[in-house]
Amino acid sequence: MDIDGRKLSKKIKDQIKIKVEKLEKKPGLAVVLVGENSASQVYVRNKERACQKVGYYSRKINLPVETTQEELLNLIEELNNDELIHGILVQLPLPNHIDSEKIILTIDPKKDVDGFHALNMGNLLIGKKTIIPCTPKGIIELIKSTGIEISGKNAVVIGRSNIVGKPISLLLMKNNATITICHSKTLDLKKHCLNADIIVAAIGKPNFVTEDMVKKGCVVIDVGINRLDDGSLSGDVDYINVKNNSSYITPVPGGVGPMTIAMLMQNTLECYKEIEKLE
Ligand code: NDP
Numbered sequence: 001m002d003i004d005g006r007k008l009s010k011k012i013k014d015q016i017k018i019k020v021e022k023l024e025k026k027p028g029l030a031v032v033l034v035g036e037n038s039a040s041q042v043y044v045r046n047k048e049r050a051c052q053k054v055g056y057y058s059r060k061i062n063l064p065v066e067t068t069q070e071e072l073l074n075l076i077e078e079l080n081n082d083e084l085i086h087g088i089l090v091q092l093p094l095p096n097h098i099d100s101e102k103i104i105l106t107i108d109p110k111k112d113v114d115g116f117h118a119l120n121m122g123n124l125l126i127g128k129k130t131i132i133p134c135t136p137k138g139i140i141e142l143i144k145s146t147g148i149e150i151s152g153k154n155a156v157v158i159g160r161s162n163i164v165g166k167p168i169s170l171l172l173m174k175n176n177a178t179i180t181i182c183h184s185k186t187l188d189l190k191k192h193c194l195n196a197d198i199i200v201a202a203i204g205k206p207n208f209v210t211e212d213m214v215k216k217g218c219v220v221i222d223v224g225i226n227r228l229d230d231g232s233l234s235g236d237v238d239y240i241n242v243k244n245n246s247s248y249i250t251p252v253p254g255g256v257g258p259m260t261i262a263m264l265m266q267n268t269l270e271c272y273k274e275i276e277k278l279e
Helices: 005-021 038-054 069-080 100-106 118-126 134-145 165-174 189-194 239-245 256-275
Strands: 028-034 057-063 087-090 154-158 178-182 198-201 219-222
Touching (some): 005 038, 005 134, 005 256, 028 038, 028 069, 087 100, 134 219, 154 189, 178 189
Parallel strands (some): 028 057, 028 087, 154 178
16 A cells, blocks of 8 residues: 555645744745756755745755855855744755765754754764654654554665665664664675565665565555656656555655655754744
């Protein structure tokens, strides 16, 4: 059965909208895009639309590809000090001449709506309350929406990136799953997958997870967004065939993607409350 990320995302955004209507000062999100990467432009547009839907003040800052690191650092400092802005998101990937890590470390951790700052990542690791990266946070919501208990399950995460693989592994562990983290050097990936009650695929390779790798009844979360030669989108999971084996599966598009945006809206509201000292 599909897990409908669009429906769940809409429900969450509707709830946020009701809260925002009651606020005199609106939460503000700044989204910074450097260059003209077409996928990034789509993501930024979707984030801007979501801000409009929930009633946030949104500021999109589109910089040319030749923007220097210093110029970008100065902009981040300005946004850090801007009282109208509660969340700062720098769309990745940045052009090669800019050090992404340095940029992320310059964002005020209180405004780090992506949860990528080392302080927030560190807090996630040691189990302290923090800003949780949007995609992993959305994945937990998607799994919970099925009613399936995470506690005690065997979860296999394929991919160990800082933005998806590592944080989702920590969150699944926090929810008492037993975690196996796989990557490009993993031997016999299929053996690990066949032992999984939950598979999270965050690889970036179309149709990588096939039916023979998935145990009957497994919950399959497909994080991948891969643009195929014909212009269509594909996940990392061979959706049509894996659907037969899985109990629940997220489609691409319409699964993890919309939830990432809903969680961005949620993180922005959380940053707002912290900064404005509400609740
Ligand atoms: P990265 O490229 O940073 O990481 C990919 C991971 O996959 C790496 O850890 C890599 O292993 C692993 N991998 C690559 N090949 C294999 C293989 N043959 N077997 C096992 N593991 C392998 O990607 P991201 O984590 O940033 O993103 C993953 C996918 O998710 C992409 O398609 C991206 O577009 C999508 N995405 C979607 C989002 C959404 O909102 N839906 C948000 C973020 C990402 P190693 O470390 O050994 O190289």
